Amino acid sequence: MKLIRTYDEINKRIENGEAVVVTAEEIIGMVEEDGQERTANYVDVVTTGTFSPMCSSGVFINFGHAEPPIRMQKITMNDVPAHGGLAAVDTYLGATNVAKEDPKYGGAHVIEDLLRGKEVNVTATSVGTDCYPRKEINTWVRLDDLNNAIMYNPRNCYQNYNVAVNTSQTSIKTYMGTLLPNLGSAHFSTSGQLSPLLNDPELATIGIGTRIMLCGAQGYVSWNGTQHHPSVQMVNGHKMYSGGTISVIGDLKQMSHNYLRAAYLPGYGVSIFIGIGIPIPIMSTDVLKGVCVKDEELYTKVVDYSSHKVNKPVLGYVNYKDLRDGKIKVDGRDIPSSSISSYAKAREICNELKVRIGRGEFNLQAPIEQLPKETMFNNLKV
Amino acid sequence: MKKKVIITFPPNTVDKPLVYSLMKDYGLWINIHRAIIEPQKHGKIVIELRGDKKQIEDGIKFVKDQGIGVNALEQDVILDRDKCVDCGVCTSICPSNALKLDKDTYKLSIDYDECVVCGSCAEICPVNAISINF
């Protein structure tokens, strides 16, 4: 791999306002016109983005101490249970927990309400201890009142994901949306040619410590995501990458509700749309090859979600161009396809990140360590 | 021309032979897409009127004069642009192809000429961006 430029050189150019930054969509046309070599010589950074429901998300919160203090054990926020197993006034509010009284309102909605500046009801109970005598509290907080609200999402940004279909005779309600019977609809969930981990298929530049834009704030890749299990197989002459995931961290107080949205999927439950932008430095022509990938070269598998098995039947392979155009062929049949991940928002995120880098407000952090290549992916024994 | 409207009957008007009058007295061609009519309660029908402009206007005036509500679909099938994230998952669920993502902007639009007010989109939208008064 021939090195074209280093992180330091790119950051110098960002500082001087000279960096050439384009989105993962713009780079496709540039490479078609100028070829890979020439394009790699003048483009410094390519921005990627995604905006999808990502269930494995949540926020660590520190409430501060009340007078007299309480060691919170059973905690709710707007009636949604939050984790009570940390220090006295620390909690983790998971996005998918639901309110006791309203199954359509969950942790994700509390997080969005906090971000929108709304007051949130906090209750907690405790057995009471010598150092934390209070046994109950019922109060209201805003995001500004919290000492810390640190988003930490154990698994975001799936490199590639299934297309969900349903071969049964009745509609089924899944985390991929409501699937119509008899192969009536096909749902997918990625921004394809804009997606961060599909643009860095070998995970050469996205690693632990990479600076990212998380829901509009500066955040970081903190580790590999849970279930991170990169793999590659050949489909229709193209390499199909899948299985990579990242865990991410960032300050909720710096985020924008424009890039975070609570979601309720009927019959499944609560999830959260998370917007992530990741810059990819064009260090080499190999890196450039990754980012100029097009939807028609990116494949994924069609999976029958009417099967109740963990390993569901694979009905075929399709590319993201057909998926995005709204129609795929499975077993010779046309199936209407739609995405639960927003391409419009992913594009907005790529553009926003491009503007920030262009203005010198966001520079690049080289990964401290690569994400692991060899990982385990076991099923749970029963 | 054609025009699709939602007609809302107050409880005491449900028994009026409205559709018959529209056809016979106003010469309109009528297609009922969806109806909820229960005697003694309010009723709603989604109806497509076909005829020339004057016939449609006169027909709608006649209905309104009976004290019956007539709304364009735009007033009863509402897409909240601030809430919609343009995921597009509703597009493959819509039975009438009324929901589409624009080919350039990838933003959602509703074609009210196609919508049959089935309610599926409102039910499945993950962010509650579509509300339907029916």
Ligand code: SF4
């Ligand atoms: S499902 Fe809801 S958020 Fe998604 S495009 Fe349709 S209306 Fe917009």
Ligand code: SF4
């Ligand atoms: S109400 Fe039904 S027909 Fe109208 S846009 Fe929604 S899904 Fe389509």
